[in-house]
Amino acid sequence: MEGPREKTTAQKSTETSKRVRLMVKDLAQKAHEARAKQEPIAYLFIASFYDDILRAMDIVTVGTENYAGLCAAKMVAEPFLAKAESEGYPRNLCTYATCGLGFDAMRRDLGGAMPPNAPDGGMEQPTVMLGTGMMICDPRYKWYQAAQRYTGAPLHVLGLLNPSHYYTHADFREFRDYYIRYVMEELRGLVEFLEQRTGRRMNWDRLSEVVDLSEKTIKVWHDTYQLRKAVPAPMPTEDALSAMVPGYFMMGTQLAYDFYRELYDEIKYRVDHKIGTITDEKYRLLWALSLPPWYGLVIFNYFESRGAVFPIEMVYHPPPPPQIPDAVTDPIERMAWRFYDAMTQRYEKARNHTGDPWVEWFLELIEDYKLDGVVFHQAMTCRTIHTGQLHQMNILKKHTDKPVLLLEGDIVDVRNYNEEATHKRIDFFIEILEQYKARHAQ
Amino acid sequence: MSAGMAKVEEVFRDRSKRARELQAEGKKVIGCLCTFAPVEFITAAGLVPYRMAGSMRKPAELVEHHLETIACSFTRSVLDLGLAGDYSFLDGFVIPHSCDNIVKLYGIWAQTVKHEYGHFVNVPHTTSKASLEFFEAELNVFRKSLERYIGREITDEDLHRSIALHNRQRALVRQLYEFRKEDPPMISGAQVTRIIGAITSLPVAEGNELLESLMPEVREGRYVNKKGKAPRLMIYGTGNDDVPFVEMVEQVGARVVVDDLCHGTRAYWFDVGTAGNPVAAIAKSYLEKINCPRTYRQSPGTHQEDLENRFGYLYQFAQDFKVDGIILYVIMYCDTHAFDAPDIVEYLKSKRVPVLYLEEQYQTSATGRLKTRVQAFLETIA
Incomplete structure (x- = not known):
């Protein structure tokens, strides 16, 4: 398939989110410095939600999915994907994983040196790799298990952080x-593993402080996104795809907190002064539960050129401010409550309504953010998030008549993407939106 | 064909027939997917566990509107059958957290193929002490859920009796596999696939009777294919519950003598402990003894030691069944198996076991496409 020819990244609207690229470079730099000083480095998945522990132990983390996304945005992922294929990993596997495995394989082949053209100086060899089971997807433990052949780093897989989203048949009080x-x-097992493998000791008082800071950060991040309900949309999805970095890769740091405070102030200013993403906002859309095409985020600007903006998205969203009982003061227990609460909040509602917590969230966002339509993106190599979209659409259609668009592509592999066909689909969808709005205006 | 095998053929040809007869007698039948569905509870509840299968021969059509083509084609096939009404006879269904594909299927099945009972069993991916305790708690919730459904308590004695029956079935299947160690094997791979397809559609006691009736027939050599020397193969892979692939491999000149498949040794090469708390025993056995790439076991040491820990049992199978080569047959979009494939290939090559890696859709037409590659593999190991 044909890939995008020129610009891949999207033009952003907010000044605060434009700073994120520099923060990503700083994260990479921290890993390079840690390596030079022979300090521990952990490979870590996004949304592991136990970052607090690593911060409290001063262990530098490398977000491996983030790095694959960066390679895609820089259009340099292909050699890594090809290397993984030559190592025997099928092309249809998660391309975050195959990009990472290809990178690790190349670094091993080069005796530890970074592959040529590696963005931000490359991913440093990890001291440990931290996976999760039963949370989000299977590659979150299978990828690092496979990567051991290249990194030789010990792997710890943490059992579970949240109940399945399909648990709605059961009464929560039971489990x-x-x-x-x-x-x-x-989580305590993770601390034990890290202490054994990195030589760092947990400072439990420090962990309490980090957990406090994380909870404060989540609150201000969440409040900021509430401001995005405004019309015109003050901050679009392409900005959120950058603005999620401090929350998902730097949680538990003062930097992350300060970032969201600053973002809050900027969005508040834009709301108060009615500064929108585009001057003539005709259609407000929801970026559904879909990972974005990191090699082609410019697609959001294409929507905007047609008068459509995405005020909100269902991915990389801040977790809701946790509802933790006052009696719970142990930081580990607070973390456990935080995950549980975040992942179960719509279950009761779903049990009594649509049967699907995701669809409940769709409906809430459509209402709260005054949306006109929904756009899904099917990333061909990610089964976890991108299978079940048809089912979500089927249920959604029973509860709303908002137009829905399904785009096809991938997260990293541009070979799965056709820009021209995508633009045609968007154009056609805009026509449908126009008709929909005209019909409802009558 | 003797009585035992004739019965197998009859049951396999119409797998739901006996379940429907039992329903007419007032029994309830519960569909189960995957080896991780803890069938012991269903039997203990006086219900009939019925292993849901796909069909390689039926093109998936209805599923197009419900589950994407990037989902594993076995899962899609099962859902397609459900949507077509092939599983409408079931009174309930139980789906475990095996892998992303199966988890996703639960949510869709619950809303599209409706039954009066449904339950999702969350199975940890790891085997830590906390995971075992969690799984035991999860199984107790499943037990309570079944108790509400049947309107009575499931006692520990019920569970012990059920465990004994299912252990007996596992032992009988292992006994059946012993006959495959002979040269030539006393039963073919395709026949074993049919036998397992048959017994998993029957109440466990009836399945055991069927297996017991088969044993003398196999022992007497009634099913030995004496047509000359042929390479002895093992098939490793995923939800290969239908016969076309195994039949093709045997038709092109090989003998499938052992497997590591969800509908093969994976479900039968372990026993549930019979002493003490039955729920804890089931949790421990399912988590620690089923070899499936969806279960991660912490494996300290070097990479080579890790491979040995994870795949040593495959080499043991190869030795015990005097295998000449192994086919890794992974259904496309099965991520847990696909991530393991390069490690398995590396391990088996280090043991000098010839290996062929195939990745294809769960369809008869795909089997046709693989024929040439299997033939070429057989030539290299001849």
Whole structure:
């Protein structure tokens, strides 16, 4: 398939989110410095939600999915994907994973030196790799298990952080306690593993401070996104795809907190002064539960050229401010409650309504953010998020008549993307939106 | 064909027939997917566990509107059958957290193929002490859920009796596999696939009776294919519950003598402990003894030691069944198996076991496409 020819990244609207690229470079630099000083480095997945532990132990993290996304945005992922294929990993596997595996394989082949053209100086060899089971997707433990052949780094897989999204048949009172207990035990197991493998000791008081800071950060991040309900849209999805970096890769740091405070102030100013993403906002759309095409985020600007803006998205969203009982003061227990609460909040509602917590969220966002339509992106190599979209659409259609568009592509592999066909689909969708709005205006 | 095998053929040809007869007698039948569905609870509840299967021969059509083509084609096939009404006879269904594909299927199945009972069993991917405790708690919730459904308590004695029956079935299947160690094997791979397809559609006691009736027939050599020397193969892979692939491999001149498949040794090469708390015993066995790439076991040491820990049992199978080569047959979009494939290939090559890696859709037409590659593999190991 044909890929985008020129610009791949999107033009952003907010000044604060434009700073994120520099923060990403700083994260890479920290890893290079840690390597030079022979300090521990951990490979870590996005949304592991236990970053607090690593911050409290001063362990530098490398977000491997983030790095694959960066390679895609820089259009340099292909050699890594090809290397992974030559190593025997099928092309249809998660391309975050195959990009990372290809990179690790090349670095091993080069005796530890970075592959040529590696963005931001490359991913440093990890001291440990931290996966998760039963959370989000299978590659979150299978990828690092496979990567051991290249990194030789010990792997720790943490059992579970949240209940399945399909648990809505059950009464939460039956299982809440043992879920929270399990997460706590697993988090303590993680601390033990890190202490053994990195030589760092956990400072529990420090962890309490970090957890406090994380909770404060989540709150201000969440409040900022509430401001995005405004018309015209003050901050679009392409900005959020950058603005999520401090929350998902720097949680528990003062930098992350300060970033969202600053973002809050900027968005508030834009709302108060009615500064929108585009001057003539005709259509407000929801970027559905879909990972974006990192090699082609310019697609959001294409929508905007047609008068459509994405005020909100269902991916890389801040977790809701946690509802933790006052009596819970142990930082590990607070973390466990935070995950549980975040992942179960719409279950009761779903049990009594659509049967699907994701669809409940779709409906809430459509209402709260005054949206006119929904856009899905099917990333061909990610089964976890991108299978079940048809089902979500089917349920959604029972509860709303908003137009829905399904785009096809991938997260990293531009070979799965056709820009021209995508533009045609968008053009056609805009016509449908126009008709929809005209119909409803009558 | 003797009585036992004739019965297998009859049951396999119309797998749901006996379940429907039992329903007419007032029994309830519960569909189960994957080896991780803890069938012992269903039997203990006086219900009939019925292993749901796909069909390689039926093109998936209805599923197009419900589950994307990037989902594993076995899962899609099962859902397609469900949507077509092939599983409408079931009173309920139980789906475990095996992998992303199966998890996704639960949510869709619950809303599109409706039954009066449904349950999702969350199975940890790791085997830590906390994971075992969690899984035990999760199984107790499943037990309570079944108790509500049947309106009575499931006692520990019920569970112990059920465990004994299912352990008996596992032992009988292992006994059946012993006959495959002979040269030539006393039963073919395709026949074993049919036998397992048949017994997993029957109440466990009836399945055991069927297996017991088969044993003398196999022992007497009634099913030995004496047509000369042929390479002995093992098939490793995923939800290969249908016969076309195994049949093709055997038709092109090989003998499939052992497997590591969800519908093969994976479900039968372990026993559930019979002493103490039955729920804890089931949790421990399912988590620690089923070899599936969806379960991660912490494996300290070097990469080579890790490979040995993870795949040593495959080499043991190869030795015990005097295998000449192994086919890794991974259904496309099965991520857990695909991530392991390069490690398995590396391990088997280090043991000098010839290996062929195939990745294809769960369809008869795909089997046709693979024929040439299997033939070429057989030539290289001849």
